[in-house]
Amino acid sequence: MATYRSPGVYVEEISLLAPSIAEVQSAIPAFIGYTEQAKQLAADDLLKVATPINSWADYVQLYGGPDKEAGANITIAVDEIRPATVTTGYKVTVTPKTDSMSPFLLYYAVKQYFANGGGRCYIVSVGYYDDGIKEGDLTDGLNMIGLEDEPTLLVIPEAIRLNDGDYKKIVGAMLSQASSMKDRFAILDTRTCTVPKTTTSINTDVKTIYDNTVSDYEILRYGAAYYPFLESVYNFAFDFPTLTLTTHTIAGGAPGGEDKTGKTMLQLKSSASAMYNAIVAEYGKYHVVLPPSAAVAGAYARVDNSRGVWKAPANVGLMDVVKPLVAVSRPEQDLININTESGKSIDAILSIPGSGTVIMGARTLDGNSNEWKYVNVRRFFSVVEESVQKSTRWVVFEPNTAATWIKVQSMIENYLFLKWRDGALAGAKPEQAYFVNVGLGKTMTPVDVLEGRLIVEIGMAVARPAEFIILRFEQKLQTS
Numbered sequence: 001m002a003t004y005r006s007p008g009v010y011v012e013e014i015s016l017l018a019p020s021i022a023e024v025q026s027a028i029p030a031f032i033g034y035t036e037q038a039k040q041l042a043a044d045d046l047l048k049v050a051t052p053i054n055s056w057a058d059y060v061q062l063y064g065g066p067d068k069e070a071g072a073n074i075t076i077a078v079d080e081i082r083p084a085t086v087t088t089g090y091k092v093t094v095t096p097k098t099d100s101m102s103p104f105l106l107y108y109a110v111k112q113y114f115a116n117g118g119g120r121c122y123i124v125s126v127g128y129y130d131d132g133i134k135e136g137d138l139t140d141g142l143n144m145i146g147l148e149d150e151p152t153l154l155v156i157p158e159a160i161r162l163n164d165g166d167y168k169k170i171v172g173a174m175l176s177q178a179s180s181m182k183d184r185f186a187i188l189d190t191r192t193c194t195v196p197k198t199t200t201s202i203n204t205d206v207k208t209i210y211d212n213t214v215s216d217y218e219i220l221r222y223g224a225a226y227y228p229f230l231e232s233v234y235n236f237a238f239d240f241p242t243l244t245l246t247t248h249t250i251a252g253g254a255p256g257g258e259d260k261t262g263k264t265m266l267q268l269k270s271s272a273s274a275m276y277n278a279i280v281a282e283y284g285k286y287h288v289v290l291p292p293s294a295a296v297a298g299a300y301a302r303v304d305n306s307r308g309v310w311k312a313p314a315n316v317g318l319m320d321v322v323k324p325l326v327a328v329s330r331p332e333q334d335l336i337n338i339n340t341e342s343g344k345s346i347d348a349i350l351s352i353p354g355s356g357t358v359i360m361g362a363r364t365l366d367g368n369s370n371e372w373k374y375v376n377v378r379r380f381f382s383v384v385e386e387s388v389q390k391s392t393r394w395v396v397f398e399p400n401t402a403a404t405w406i407k408v409q410s411m412i413e414n415y416l417f418l419k420w421r422d423g424a425l426a427g428a429k430p431e432q433a434y435f436v437n438v439g440l441g442k443t444m445t446p447v448d449v450l451e452g453r454l455i456v457e458i459g460m461a462v463a464r465p466a467e468f469i470i471l472r473f474e475q476k477l478q479t480s
Contacts, residue, residue, distance in 0.1 A: 019407065021391040021415040026309040026383045027301035029113065029153035029187075030122040031294070032141035033106030034133065036064030038125035050124050050144045050151075056114040059107075059123065066237040067102035067129040074238060076279060077247040078260075090275055092282040096236060104129055108234050109157040109294035115320040116298025117305065122151050133158050135166035139173055146177050152382070153300065154178060154186045155293045167191045168212035175213065175365075178222035183386045185379055186223035187300075188213075188365075189291035190346070193229035197326050202227075202336070205326075210342040213365060217343075220365035221372035225346045226292040227336065228326040230318070230357065234288045241266040245279075289325055292318075292349055299359060300379075309383050310424035312376040312465035314347070314362035321357040324349050337361055343368040347375075362465050377462045380424060384460065388412060400449050405438045408456060412436045416460065426461045435459045 004010060030050070038046035040062055053059055079091040113121065124141035131137070138156055145151055154177065159170045174186040191208035194201035209225045241264065248261045260272060268276040295318045303313045328336075328348045336346040347361025366372050391411065398404045413436050419425055420433040427433030436458050437443050443455040 019391065019394065019411045021387050021411055023387045023415075024152075024183075024383060024390065025120070025150070026152055026379060027118075027297070027304045028120055028122065028151050029118070029155050029294075029297040029301075030124065030145040030148070030151040031106060031110055031113070032124045032126060032138055032145065032154075032156045033109070033158045034104045034127045034129060034131060034137075035106060035123075035125040036067070036129060038063060038128075046123075047125055047127075048140065048144065050122050050148050052120060052122050052150070054120050056111060059110050059114075063107075063123060063125060066107040067104045069102060069236050069238045070100075071238065071243055073097045073100045074236070074243065075246040076243060076283070078245060078249070078275060078279065080248065080250045080275070082250050087274070090278040092278050094279070094282050094286060096286050101236065102129070103133055103158070103161045105157045105161075105288075105290060108232060108288050108290055109155070111234065112232060112290060112320050113155075113294040113298040113301075116295050116318060117302025118298035119301055119305070121297075122148065133161045135162055135169055138162075138170055142170070142173050142177060146181070149183070152184045152379075153297050154184055155297050157189065157291050157294055160189055160191050160291050162191075164191065164208070164212065167208070171209075171212055172214060175219050175223045179219040182222075183382055184222075185375075185382065187293040187296055188223055188225040189229075189293045190225060190227050193227070193289075193291075193325050195325055202326065202328065202332050206336050206339075206346050209346055209365075210339070210344055213344065215343075217366045217369060217372075220344065221369060221378055222364070224364050224375050225344075226296050226349060226359070226361070227346050228292070228324050228328065228349065229289050230292050230295060230349065231322040231325055232288050232290050233320045233322055235284065236286065236288060240283070241269075287322055295319075295321065296359065308422055308424055310376055310380045310419070310422075310463060312362035312374060314359050314375075314465065316359050317355060318349070318357045318359065323351050324357055327351065333360070337363065338367060345373070374465060376465065380462050381460070384416075384419075384458075387415070388458070391415075395454060400452065400454050402439065404454070408454070409436050409438050412456065412458060416458075419460075424463060426463045433461050 038044060040046050046062060075095045077093040080087055081089040124144055126137040126141040138159060154174045156170060159167055171188055178184045178186045190205045192205050194205055206227055243265050245260055245263050248259055299316045299318060300313045303311050303316060328350055333348045336348060338345060344365045345363035345367030347363055350358055350360045352358050362375050363373050364375055364378055372378050392408060395404060395408060416434040417430055420430055425433035438456045443457050448455060
């Protein structure tokens with residue numbers, strides 16, 4: 001109370017409401033990789049700098065475009081069907097040399113993230129396209145993100161380009177950062193995706209996660225892995241007008257046809273438009289293959305914004321995707337969703353008729369844990385923990401008395417009540433969904449109070465996803 005020294009009327013405002021909790025954002029990924037440029041005002045001023053962006057246009061402006069493909073990495077052959085003096089059609093064969101294509105994926109990955117509903121994110125450019133992909137660069141970028149408070153998801157698509165040992169280091173570093181900071185979650189890709197699929201290839205692919213992640217389940221709960229890779233809708237970054245026709249043959253050798261071998265696409269467009277259109281149609285069928293982590297990060301953001309972080313980011317369709325690169329059957333999904341040998345779960349992405357490409361898994365790598373097996377449970381706890389932590393900073397150095405305890409308890413209970421009302425917490429009544437305990441004899445001893453400790457216990461019954469829908473039918477006998 002203020003000290004009054006002279007006569008007069010004084011106004012005092014008394015706060016009767018408990019402070020509120022401002023919820024932190026739940027889906028702000030950090031993308032780490034290689035870019036065409038890293039420039040805002042001067043050359044290289046964004047190189048190895050964690051930079052937030054809010055749109056795909058921001059990325060293109062600051063970091064440029066994709067790595068251009070060399071024309072030698074594709075061949076175009078045309079068989080002109082000319083049984084007489086008139087051409088009746090074209091058979092076009094386009095052959096990209098996929099083993100020689102650019103290894104850089106960040107441009108396409110970020111584009112796919114925004115296409116799937118992503119918003120604000122962080123970019124760390126660790127180098128340019130004339131640099132090789134190195135584990136040390138990616139680790140440096142990850143360490144820079146570790147200095148930022150805002151990111152909540154870690155995505156490194158180009159980690160799949162590393163060798164087995166370096167891939168293991170990056171995956172371990174992502175999980176280690178997420179588990180130590182407890183405010184972020186790692187979205188991982190398997191290192192390989194074998195095409196065409198064989199009877200053992202899926203097991204070989206997923207073992208790149210099983211064998212290259214630690215067996216410490218205190219860490220595994222902070223990450224999830226997805227399989228298989230995705231065929232995107234994006235075409236390779238060739239300079240299409242300058243590509244040349246590798247081979248031109250005329251079926252049957254009918255007279256009157258001109259050999260257009262060596263002509264550029266730009267020349268064909270003006271001189272042989274029908275052939276050009278046939279080439280364009282066939283060329284458009286070949287797409288960039290991407291690991292799924294960026295598209296999944298976009299799905300996380302979309303679900304968080306439309307439903308809430310407590311909703312499992314599964315049974316969600318993916319945009320800008322033609323199909324999964326590998327078809328995962330039900331028995332194969334059984335083995336990766338609940339793997340009894342490794343105890344680690346991998347979430348499958350399936351092509352479902354009528355629904356497109358859909359995420360059909362919602363498990364963390366800690367697949368054996370009843371507490372932390374689901375992605376939404378782990379991420380919801382992280383959001384609540386950080387939100388409460390940041391919103392209770394005002395309590396530091398407040399009197400450790402019942403008045404303070406009541407304020408703290410009220411603000412947390414108000415916040416959890418809203419989460420329960422939204423459907424994040426299970427229970428018919430609030431008291432069945434959560435509890436908040438604080439006070440002498442409840443959570444603290446006299447020694448705790450003397451030593452300045454204010455201890456709050458919070459329990460939540462987070463809604464679990466209905467992962468297995470079991471419909472039981474029986475035949476009813478005729479009764480009349």
